[in-house]
Amino acid sequence: MANGSRQAVWEFFGAELKRRREEAGLTQVELGARVFVSGGYIGQFEQAIRKPQLDVAQRIDEVLQTDGIFERLCRKLIDDPRYADYFAHVVELERLATKICEFAPTAVPGLLQTAGYVRAVTIAMNPFASDEYIEDKVSGRLERQRILEDATRPVYWVVLHENVLRVPVGGPRVMAEQLGHILRLARARTILLQVLPYTAGAYPAMTGDLRLMEFEDAPPTAYTEAVYSGTLLDDPAVVKRVYGAYDLMRAAALSPEASLALIESAAEDNRRCASTT
Structure with missing residues (x-):
């Protein structure tokens, strides 16, 4: 996958994370405490500076009750072998x-x-x-x-x-x-x-x-x-x-x-x- 395309996906991840967090009424520090990372890390995820590990994405889904969206972005679709590497990330955005x-x-x-x-x-x-x-x-x-x-x-x-x-x-x-x-x-x-x-x-x-x-x-x-x-x-x-x-x-x-x-x-x-x- 081209670096620019991959970065765009993580930027979408960050924007979606910020939206869901704010809808839940949580600050970055509060969400970080619930998923066992610092509030600064949450901020870096939202700015697409740092990419979360799969287990962190899973905990975010659990806390925000997002039905596995962030886990799928990290694993199921971005790395899905059924799709070409340059297209796999588009599938989740499509959904x-x-x-x-x-x-x-x-x-x-x-x-x-x-x-x-x-x-x-x-x-x-x-x-x-x-x-x-x-x-x-x-x-x-x-x-x-x-x-x-x-x-x-x-x-x-x-x-x-x-x-x-x-x-x-x-x-x-x-x-x-x-x-x-x-x-x-x-x-x-x-x-x-x-x-x-x-x-x-x-x-x-x-x-x-x-x-x-x-x-x-x-x-x-x-x-x-x-x-x-x-x-x-x-x-x-x-x-x-x-x-x-x-x-x-x-x-x-x-x-x-x-x-x-x-x-x-x-x-x-x-x-x-x-x-x-």
């Missing part, structure tokens, strides 16, 4: 987000992928991988998607480039299933979806995936991804520019209704192709 805006230029976003699509992508990137490795990737991806099933799910607004609809990942049968899944989520109003068509021409952020996340009591963040790398951005000026780029793509995209019609057409093309093979 805390109240709104996620995403632009996908080449592939279906992970939150929308079917098991067949995940397998096809994983095998393409790891042609010598074991079945166990592939199924671990599938289970990790599907587990992430539970946030869209929850009653408190975040607002999820995704813009897909038309490339995503046209590349037959896994073959026409897998692709037809994948596009059908996206259509069901959109028609159920679980997600808001638009397609950026080829006719839009050049667009901002042409270098890779883009994701914006908003939180109830923490500043928004932006995450960009390229080949085997990802960067979490939290500088307010940079995040503002990324929001501007996303807004421009959203403005150039088809309406939600026209987008669904285009996806349905692509799904039908794949269904016809699958029926003849």
